[in-house]
Amino acid sequence: MEDELIDSSRLSLPRKSVLPGAGFFYPDSFDEERAEERSKAKLEGADVAIVTDTDADGLGCVALIREMYDAALDVADFEERIAERLADDDEEEEEDVDADDEEERTYPPVALVGSSPYSLEDDLLRVAEYAPEGIDVYVCDLCPDKYEYVEEELEALAEMAGEIHWYDHHQWKPEVAEQVRAAGVDLVVGESDEECSTDVTLRELDYEFDGHFTELAAVTRDHDLWLNEDPRSKDLADYAYWTSKEEYVAIVGAYGADLPAVVEEYIAERRIEKEALIEAAVSRADFKSIGEWTVGITYGRCSQNEVADALREEGADAAVIVKPAGSASIRGSEDFERCHEVADLVNGGGHPKAAGCKPDIYDDMLDYAHHWTTEGATTKRVILNAFERVAEIPAEDDESETEE
Structure with a gap:
């Protein structure tokens, strides 16, 4: 199949609205191989591992944990890359490229393993297989529907890890929470209609955070709980969706919810097409x-x-x-x-x-x-x-x- 057939940048907006992005057409085996390679590279020398959802809430948890471990990446490097993207008129769509390719070569000591409800068990097992013995592990903003989905993987992780902390705010079934805790996990589930996972992480970590992290949690909550009272929360959600995981974590770790001008310019540029796609769906x-x-x-x-x-x-x-x-x-x-x-x-x-x-x-x-x-x-x-x-x-x- 020719690459042009799945290149979203070549589609008219009506066609783009009804078709998936290029990533959909890659076989799962291809994604799994890449995920395996990246996880191994990131985890082999890590001091801490974070398995997290990759929306603004999950990545907000990563920013907090990296701050506590003094492991934040240099934000200036990311700001320079954003400016370069803005200057490039031929930039590809974010969904069709993986901006983490270059950034994750730095392999910070607090490793970020992006996950989802559909890949959680695989990502837990990768930490168990590739991370050093005794590593501390955090699982953030994820909730298994059934314990058997993660049973073997979590037990393998518990055998080799130091401490396992799990911070979330979804609707947990009581029996699943009980079994996860019985596996040796420090599971903390916040009130789903009052807190986001970043809130839970902020109050559970034994660290005195600067005020911009407290504000980051509040603005993240505003979006994640559908409060929609702070306009900045939409910016955080969009930015987390459009950019790479590492870039988002570095930027909000440095600036909190008040994003720098170069990021605001990038968001504004991406929103032109976003608004047209929203209008098409509503219609x-x-x-x-x-x-x-x-x-x-x-x-x-x-x-x-x-x-x-x-x-x-x-x-x-x-x-x-x-x-x-x-x-x-x-x-x-x-x-x-x-x-x-x-x-x-x-x-x-x-x-x-x-x-x-x-x-x-x-x-x-x-x-x-x-x-x-x-x-x-x-x-x-x-x-x-x-x-x-x-x-x-x-x-x-x-x-x-x-x-x-």
Whole structure:
């Protein structure tokens, strides 16, 4: 297949809106090989390892931990690279290149292992296999749906690691939390509707942080909990999504939530296309009445947060944004706080007001071709069916949630 066929920069905006980025077309084996090589290189000489989600909340935790260990990377190097990107009119899309390639050659002593709910077990095992004996490990902003998903990997890690700290704020099932703690892990789960994982990390680390880190946690929380009271939180979320992990950690570690001018310029430039993709997704939304709720559902490559806001403004109690890669984001409101219940029925999970999923319905590339050409018709139907099932059962009891 010719490279040009998956090069997003060559697509018109309407086509870009309905197709996934180039990374989607790389086989998992290719990504796994690269992840294996990078993890080994980063971990073999590390003093500390952090396995974390790579959104602004997870990376905020990394900035705090690196500050405590005096392991922050030189921010001036990253600012220079950002300026070079701005000056390059032919810059490729961030999603089509891996900006960590060059940066991670520095291999800081506090190693950042980017993870996700779908790769958590693999990343825990990589730390167990490649990190030095006795290394301290932090797991941040991640929550396994079942203990058996991470059982063998976590037990292997516990045998070789020093201390294992796990800081999170998602909805943990009590039995999963109990089993993780029984494996020797210091698990701290914050109140999911009051704290983000950066908040939890900030208060649990035995270190006196400067004020800009406290403010970073507050602004990260503003976005992660859908408060949307501080305009800077949108900047943090966008920047974490568009740039490399190491760059984001270095910049917010140095500046907190008040990003430097060169970063603000970079964000503004990227937002031109972002806004057009949001508009395209909102324009194709449908609204369905399910039980006592109005569910707005749409499809497209876009920023799910802003699209969900727009659908709520148009009367939706819950918003579903189906992505070209097959996953979907589910967002709630004051009138719908059961997103995690819906996601749990379609191979996902999350919070009462924000969750994600990827229905297990894609058997081959023909299924994906149908997905793109019908703008996610099957995925939409599966998720709406899950809403209908949730509407038939009482809301989850608060006692089912794990407390710290």
